[in-house]
Amino acid sequence: MIENTDADGPRYHADRAMWLEVFAGIINDPENLLRTSCPNCAAVPVRVAFIGPPGASAGSGLLWCDTCLFGISISRMNVPSEFEMISTSTPVGDILEAASIPDFEVIWE
Template structure:
């Protein structure tokens, strides 16, 4: 697993355990605060989905599936995401779990 991806996963764990810190935690890529987290859920089961975790500053981030969606989590269905531009994740560079050198 790439080192930067592991940093993003650790940061996700910190934010998941302390959601109030989301906007103030430093980005694993650029070091500036401004992280965002959005859970994409199915319209009939909002308890499980996939997470999009990115930085508003450098526009880098990760996504992964089959995560529990916490009560505090901002979530959106695919249908809602298409209809609402304010709640959707912007374009960001996805950091892969592995690199060619791994």
């Protein structure tokens, strides 16, 4: 767990390793997506989106929680065929809207 201090005092959140473990569980078995809880706040389910070039099998992956608005970004990864990949030729605003990607806090450590 990581501690951040702001005006309201200390806030704790799951570290990147915890988020990566959750992402690996979803990638290894896509059916886990609907039953996987957020490593930060325990809300179910977490959300994923993949963005990459048309026809590619690799792209960027996003994993986040709509409840606490924390998550991670992976810049290059293989995307399982069970998941739809949003094309990088799509304008950024349309990508965010199409996948309902909120402005979540990315965990880098």
